[in-house]
Each structure stands twice: as C-alpha cells, then as structure tokens.
Amino acid sequence: MTLTLSWVFRIILSLLMGLAVAFAFRREWRYEQQVAQTSCTAREGKKRDTVIWLSPWVLPILIAVLWLASLLSSGPAISTAFLMESSTQLVALLTLYFGVLMVLLPLLRKTISARACATLWLLPVFVYYGQYVFRGYVPPLVVLRVPHALASLLPWLWMFGFGAVLLWHLISHFRFRRMILKEAQPVEVQEVKDLWREEDRLVLLKRHIPLLTSPAISSPLTIGLFNKTMRTVLPQRSHTLDQYRLIFRHELHHVQRRDVDTKCFYIFCKALCWFNPLVWIALKKASADLELSCDEMVVCGAGDKTRQEYAFLLLETAGDERGFTTCLSTSAKGLRHRLQGVVKPQKRSSGTFVLGAIMVVLMLCSGFLSVSSTYGTIEEVLLAPYGTVTVDSVSLQTDDVDLYRADLSPQVREELLDYLSALPVTKLATGQDLPKDEERYLTLFLSDHKLYLELTGRLCTLTPMNTPYIPVLYRLDKPVDWGGLLALIT
Template sequence: MSDNALAYMFRIFWIVFLAFILVDTFCKSWNTENGKNERVLPNGHGTFVGYDPILFPIIAAIYLALCIGIPAAKKEDILLNAITLMDMVLFITIYFTILLIFLPVLRRYYMAKTCAAFWIVPVVLYFQPNMLETFAVPPAVVFYIPENFLTILGCIWITGFGVIFTIQVMSHLRFSKKLQTNSRPVEDDSLLELWNKMKKEMDIPLIVDLKYCSEINTPLTLGMRMKNTTTYLPEHSFTDEEAELIFAHELRHIQRRDTHMKFFLRFCCAFGWIHPLIWVAVRKAEDDLELSCDEIVLKDADKDKRRKYAELLLSIAGDSRGYSTCLSASARSLRYRLKAALPVKNKRKGVVLLFLIMIASGLCTGRLALSTNRGTLSELAGPDTAEISNADVKSGRYDDFHEIKDVGELSQYLSEMEVERILTGYENETSEGGLRGEFAASNRSFALSGNFLSITNIVSGETEKYYIRISLDWEFIESLK
C-alpha cells in the first residue's frame, strides 16, 4: 500500500473519530439536560458539545505565538505555523458564512441546541490539529502570495486582531467591574431557597452566586471560571413563577458553560475580523445560544407557561456585554425568540447532519500550502540545480524503475519548468504505483511525483518542495529512456 493511501486512510479515520466525539457528546449533553438516565455526561455542569470551546482560542494563540514570539525559530517553521493559522482563518470565515446562509432553513427543521452545536465544529476540528499532519496528504490548494505582500498582509491582520481582541477583553473587564461595584447580595429567603434548590437539581456547584445589580435591565450571567460565576438580577421584583423561569434559563447557560462559548465566538469575530459576514454570523450564533436555553426551559411547558415566558422576555428586554449570557436580548433577536416560544411541532435532533458536517469540514481543512516564490526551477533553486547526472522513472505500466539515458535533455526540461516553492508537510510518494521520477545531481536528490517536486540536499539533509504549475509531460520524460 502506498504512503499516500496510508495518509488518506489515517486522515479519514481521525476525522471520523472527531465526528464521533462531536455527536457522542451532543447526545450525552442532550440526555443530561433532559434528565435521561443513560448515556449522560459525568460532569453535569459542563454539558458543552465536543470539547470546551475555550480550547480553540488557546490552540490559535499557541500557533500565533510560534509565528511571532520565538526569535530563534527557523523561517520555514514560522511560515508552516502561519499556514496553520491561515487555514484556521479561512475555514472559520468560509464555514461561518455558509452556516449563516443556511441558518434560516436549519432553524426551521432542527432543534435550537443542534443549531448552536453547528457553530462549535471548529473547536472539535482543531482540538489536536497536529494529528492531521502526522501523515500529510498532497495539498488541495496552493496559495501564491508574494513574500513582501504576505508580510504586509500578516501585519495588517495581526494588528486588527490584536486591537479588536484587546478591546473585547478590556470591555469585558470594565463591564464585569461595573457589575461587581453596583451589585448587592440577594437577601430574599424564598428566592435564595428556589435558587439553591434548582442548582442542586441541575448538579451545579453551590459557589455560583446570585446578586442584584442596578446597572442592568435583564438577568445575565458572568464568569469564565465556575468559582467566579455570578448571575445578576435587575433591581426588579419577580413573581415565583417568573423567578423560576429566569433561574431555569440562566442555570442552563451555567450548566453548558456558555460564557466559554461566548468567549469563543467573540474570539472568532476578532480572528476573522477582515470578513464582514463573520460579525453577522457571530451575532446569529449568540442568538442560538439563547434560543437553545429557551428550548430546554420550555420543553414540557403548556401554552399558558409559554405565553408568560414570552411576556417575561418583553418586560426585561436588554442586552449583554462582554463574555456574558443574558435572558432577554435586544430587539434584533427578540421577535424570533418570541415566535420560538410559542407551541411548535417537534423538530429533528439532527445527529446525522451534525456528523456529516463534521466529516465534510475535516476533509476541507489541513490541505493548504503556501507559496511565496514563483519562477522557473533554475531561477528559484539555482542554475546548476537541475544538472542531472543520472535519472530513473517509473509508471504504473512498469514494475521497476527505468533509467533515463538522455539526462541532458531532461536537465534542460527541468530547469525551464515553471514552479512555486511551497511550504507543506507533504512528502512525495515513495511507494509503488503511479508516475514517479528519481534523479540525482551532484549533492542533490530529486523526487518527482504528480505535480510536486522535492529536492533534498544530501549533505545538509534539508529539503525544498515545489509545486509544478503546468502538468508534467510524462510522455516526453519517458521517451528519454
């Protein structure tokens, strides 16, 4: 079996494995939230789908640090990490845009929890991105960006990302400080009793606090760590039924760790800031978080309870800031939430669709190569690079390599070949099958396969990889035997 076949098999296996993790945790999360006794998550106050959403910003930050924060790193290593970042940015922008387009249809036929889960695919996909490169496959896309332009573009993107992300974090910290300064503990015994009872029923730690705050109009939850998580209520009196609905909604956010999801979405907004539709997509994703909590709160509700819930949303409409979740969002999403609160027919869970989306996403990522130099092989690798001393060629029609006798003609052909120097983890096919050439020239060895050429310096062991822009004339090469 060829190296490429093994690489493709491993890649497909790994993608299916990630897809299984996604749908398995989705089903377990759904069972946990709906009080099922079988196939539930062991930790009831972490019912996120896949992996904790905060892992994606951590992974992206590691690659960003490798690109700009290690002075001793080789230029090639820095650019390879830059390719991974580019792959992340491209996938996020394209995937979120497609999801935004199809979201009205998805919301119509699938549960709100499923729609919210669609946004989490990048977290699972890039949980361990290095695994996708263990057996690299040929790049599907080669981006040519002149090195000077790439530097300028990279500086613009990093500057924009840094500014936007810093503004987000500072805004969150200011908002958090403002709430803490203008809040007071809830002292109503009946309210606290209901709050603690519902926390216990949902297996949420008792350390999660409840306070009144004079600076807000709608209940919201703030806190990236469980021990610092607080639910704030506006200075407003609520009936027992209203309080129960509010607590049910906010505790679901806490149970799912939706503040982490909010952080992930806002990070994606900064990460793909250059694409305007990302900003719209992130707002829609935040709406799906609220809709999915509405859905579970009203799961077994009758018409009267749904009506009261809709009235509650109207009476405390507001907006959240920072990495917080709130019960009643502003007018931009309120109409849809009110409509969703009315009795509706059962929607599909969408496990199969979620699985297929994950598979398709996995197949579309990790196939990017970057090129910063373009020209003939002699221009990029040196005029004496392709002075071939001996050469062998092999095709699927033959069992063994056949020697090329007219090495002079081959040298001329190779030196004039239009190529791009690329950065990729892909190594040329070394096993049987397909068209392949192996050449030698002084202290260099060549491996030619498909539209890819590797040139290895025998002394230093360093390898340069090239993408051949025009399909090789294999018939001409074989005719030189």
C-alpha cells in the same frame, strides 16, 4: 490506486468523526431533556457539564502549542511560516463554512433543534484537526494566490488586526465587568437564595456561583471567564419566584454548557477574520442560536402559561450584552425568533443525523482549499536562494522502472536540471513530507548544498539535509513528462 487508498482513509476517518460528534451531541441532548422534565441529575462517569465532546478553547490552544513546538524545534522563521499557513487555512475554512451555514440557517432553524443549530457553529473546531491528519494525502483542489506585492505586508497587517480585536474585546470585558460589579451586592432574600441553590444543584456545578444584584444592568447575566471568577448578576427589580426559576435555569444552562468558552471562540474567530464582515455577521447569528438553545431547554415540557410568562420575561428584561457574558435577554432586535420559539413551539427533530452528516461532509472537504503567497518556477521559488546547484545523483521509481544513477554526464545533469527548474509550483505547507505511496517518484540529490528535490506526479518537496530536517511541500502546476525524464536519465 494511490488516490483510491487516500480516499478510503479520508472517508473512514470522516465517518468516525461524524459518528463521534453525533453520539456526543445525542448524549448531552437527551441528558438535558431528562433533567428538564424529571429533575433527575444522575449521570454515568464524572462528567458534569454538557459540552459537546470538546471545549472550543482547544482550537486556539492547539494552534499555540503547535506554534510553540515548531518554534522550539525549528526556529522563528519556520514557526512563523507555520503560524501564517495554519491561520490562513483557518480563515478560509471559517469564511466558507460560516457563509454556507448562514444560507442554510433559516431552513435548519425550522427543522432541527436550536441546540443542534448552536452546535453547528462549532464544527470548525473539530474539522481543524482533520487538516493535519489529511495533509499530504490529497492536495488542495483550489489554491488562492496572494499577489507577490502584498505577500510581505499582509502578515504584519493581519497580525496587527488580530491583536487589536482581541485587545479591544478584553478591555471591553474588564470595563463592563468593573461597571456592573462596582455597586453589586449579594442577594439577601432568603427565598431567592434557596431557589438559586436548588437550581444550582440540577446542573451539578463543582463550584457554587455567587448570586449578586446590580443597578448597572437591565437583564440578568452571568459574567466571568473561569469558575472562580464567574458571577450571576440580577438587575434591581422584583420578580416572582416562578420568574426567578426561569431566569436561573436559563443562566445555569449557559454555565453547564460552558457557553462563555463558546463566546471566547467567537471572539477568536472575529480576530482571525477581522477584515471579513461576513464572519462578524455570522457570529451574531451564532450568538442568537446560543440563546435560542437555552430558551428551548428552559421551556422544555412546559405548559402554555409558563411559556407566556417566559416570553414576557424576555421582553421585560431586554438589555445589553458585552464582554465574556451570557445574558438572559439581549437587544430587542434579536427577540423575534426567540419569542416565536417560546410561544409557538414547532415540532423539530433533535438534529443528530444532520449534525453528523454535516460533520462528515466537512471532514471530506477538509484541506481542499489553501492560500499561498509563494509561487513561480522551481528555479525561482526553490533553487534561487541557494545560488548554483548541481545534480549529484538521481533515483526514479515508476510501475515498470526502479533505477538509481550517480554517473550522469555533465550534459545530462544540465538538461535534467534545466527541465525541472522550469516547472511551475505553488507552495502548500512547511514541514510536510511527500506521501510515500505514489506510483511515480523522482529524487535528486543536489550536492552543492546537500539538498533533496523530490517529485511525484502532482507534488514536490525541497529538503535541506541539515538540522532541523524541514521539508517544504509544493504543488506542481504542470504535469511532469515522465517518459522524457526516463529517456534522459537512461
């Protein structure tokens, strides 16, 4: 019955998340098409951008906030354990999801919109919250064990790689920004400036973005992490007004979708999985889908002549993309799919249903894969740090029995502790209680150190009765003999 209730909760929440993502995507997709085809920018409410529900920035911010809250409430040891557990969970999620998505990507690109394909790469942002909601309801089906010999070394090695990748990207961004802005000058041609402001109006930006020209680039791009520092930079070459219009629409679609935030999320994923080439390859494809999705909207409803002109523009301006930028045309290697999509458009569905369905599946599977470096018997993993322990009292609850015993004989106490100490366990999470709706529940109070050892049929926790109150959740790797326990206690 407990598993059924847990699954009902999981299914309902997964469906709600799938509907929320699908609804948000459909709303922004239809709005972008409306603006592209009619130039009508009327929107309900105060929303100006076309971000799908939440900015990807919220993921690293959430991790940082949770870590800081854990540090302030529980101290550095617990907060470090929490950070490593959440990070390894996220690494496992990204690796598995991006790997599956790369396999499906050729089919998806033929059947759903490029905007939907680009959004699929961001679904882990939403799925990550489900890992906290579902914790304790259904234990992981697969727990990957890190060898004990590497357990103390890997966290430091991982953190070094994480910091090195982030630092490298930051340095690369600021060097690239300095290079292209060093000799940049404001665009002086009045017709081009008027066209820029006209296109700027269509995306309802709160702050006008300066339009510059620089000899250091060969392809138009927008650079900058924040609205105040954002610049759109053109190469020093002449274009027709129609070509400028296409360039501006492409760059402003990136700004309206806050694709720089998405690029930051990609870099964050690279840093998390710096040791995994699969994730790096996947994120190159994700960046390509960002460009495909902007191409799709720039030529939405356009005729063959406009499409050919835009394709020629992509070929003519193929260049380099570095730092936190969105670029009209990246290297020639990534142009094949873009040119096919522009010159020979295929009829595709919006992808709303596919997006919602994949979101539901991801939520249903959330938390089923875990990584642990702590495993062994209850004696080795839970009790050894406390030295000698003694059972003070026992509480046992099953379908038929609800008893409490504090008058056990020394022999029974010893036999009970010996049996439980030999049970194999694997650590799952720090700071997580047992679910309270289990059919069988055993609680032991260990008087020597004021500890509570609690077991269900599949999980157990050890909780020190001090401040802070921090339980640690473990998976039982061997079934509990409930009949034997009942006979021993009674």
